[in-house]
Amino acid sequence: MSGTMRAFVLTGPGAGGVQEVPRPVAAPGEVVVDVERAGVCGTDAEFFSGDMAYLRSGHTTYPLRPGHEWAGVVSSVGDGVDPAWLGRRVMGDTMIGDGTCRRCRRGRQHVCEARQEVGVRDGRPGALAEQLAVPASSLHALPDSVDPVLGALVEPGGNALRAANAAAVGDGDRLLVFGPGTIGLMVAMFARAAGAEVHLMGRSEESLRFARSLGFAHAWTEDELPDLPYDAVVDATNAARLPALAADLVEPGGRVVYIGLSATPSTLDTRTLVLDDVTAVGILSASPGLAATIEAYASGAVDPRPLVGATVGLSDVAAVLAGAYPAGPAPKVHVDPRLD
Template sequence: MSGEHEATPWPTGDMAGLQFVAPGRAEWMRVPVPEERAGQVLVEVERLGICGTDEHLFSGHSAYIRSGLTTYPFQPGHEFVGRVVAVAPGVRSVAVGDRVVGEPFLPCLACPVCRSGAINLCPNRAEQGVRGNVPGAAARYVRTPAANLAVVPEGVGPDAAVLAEPSVTALGALEAIAVMPGDEVAVIGTGTIGLLVVQIASALGARVTAVGIDEHGLARAEECGAIAVARPEEAPGDRFDATVEASGASPALLTASRITGPGGRIAQVGIPGGADVPVDGSSIVAKGLTITGVLGGVSHLSRAVGLIAAGVIRPELLIRHVIGWEEAPDAFGVPAGEAKPKVLVDLSALAALSGDGAADHAAGAGAERGAA
């Protein structure tokens, strides 16, 4: 889509926004509608995805919380899909009415890292709903740069589209370790990212083995295309051309270095809960392993949407259920523990409530929940 679009008034006033107010505590509150800014777009949120990053922020275990980069209270939400309701002057890439998905990275665009093109690694970056207290998408509206959005084609519903954001990490991991058809690939972890990697790598023609500790997750990995599954202690050593570590479990990098063969490549995607992670330096050196950290994959958003539209990525294999906005404050502390890892929040009902009454209703529900 190109060209100038006719201006639509930017909504003002208050709206309902979910806030993490303290470790383990979330409440709906009245918050201001984000103000218009150059290059920005206002999106009315339809679905919000909950991931492990959100759960760590909610519990207070996130490194961003521990380091003070993110502080309570703040508005979470970085996996979202919605409809554009207003665009700032000069925005040409999206129009009012478009269904869009977004990426949360907000780089400074001025530092040497940004100038090199690695904007997702910007040391000065904010991450919407994650790092730096920029309000996330757990609200009726979210404001985001037009450059961070991809338009969702007709025929792709909001439940499926919200999986585009985590899919960019899976695509970034496979690109980082140059997975090719015929490669023997291990994927450690059977959460959302791990299962997305299984689906995409299998579609690329790789022979994928899923490694994990959850029987439900391993069974789901086979449905996603894995030709074999194994528990970590059972996975064969020196077997794989490439390994994606998507669990974040403390011993997982040890497993990755053991099972990856000479000259092999490892993508570290999972973020460990603590800073101290055991590493087998001898194996890394003796086998000439290459380990690459992967943080997101901003440039892959449109490709991820296309893979969902084409049926290569099958979100229905990952989505456990969709909950209403009223249930959201209790959803961030619930571990997956089931065959399907992904929970979505339906926020579309916030728009159906009249005017400021939506904020009042949601905030009232939060107050009642806190008093219970």
């Protein structure tokens, strides 16, 4: 094996391609993973466009190697790592805390001030590559029933599961989800598995038809949305005006969950929350939901594989990020670095 590998590298807004880079070496406490699948995320597209907030805050700089939704096989381990990891199929947590701060000690490493983020913050190259190195402590083993496609859907699924859990809906409850993209549809899948009646609101008829093809009959544009009591509303969009609409539409005593991020600040009248006794929850990161997501996939309770509309090689990533790759109704694109 040569000392280099192929990886997708962003060199600036709108600029990036496949480069030969040094292969990672497992440092003490780390493993190297041969990547089988990696998902292309909206965050990656924001890095490509230059709109991602971390670029302005200084948490991330070009050049950068994106990719934080992945699955693969452990090919080497560093000092201090149990050799039993070798050959295991795994996925990994994106958020890597410093392990010493108060938040990390309380199990909240995903909001550690000094955290690294695989493929997102400086210091941790991402998974749009043939290999990546990650701490062994971030790994989650994948059972045989969770194939590489499902494995690379664990990270977005963990975010969605946390949002669905925060909505706290079940039998007899009605949930409204804004945004029938990858996260919104996954939220809908987890909520349906919990017994809730799920409604989805979107903009394009194509995305709504796709939602209906997955068994979500209640898929509407905003103008078509029926006047019904919604026990919870999840906003999985990037529209600055929709957080306020979520608070307006939810039933008094209900819950609104915010998992989407807009490019500009949203305005929300907190009097709406107070006077209607509404609980508002923000969701950042899949970290606390990864294990439960793997269990849901392994049991067959939730199967998001239909959301993957295409699997491409590294050389196609730039076109995908630029929106030029032919896309069907399924919202997720996966990358198999072995295809090129």
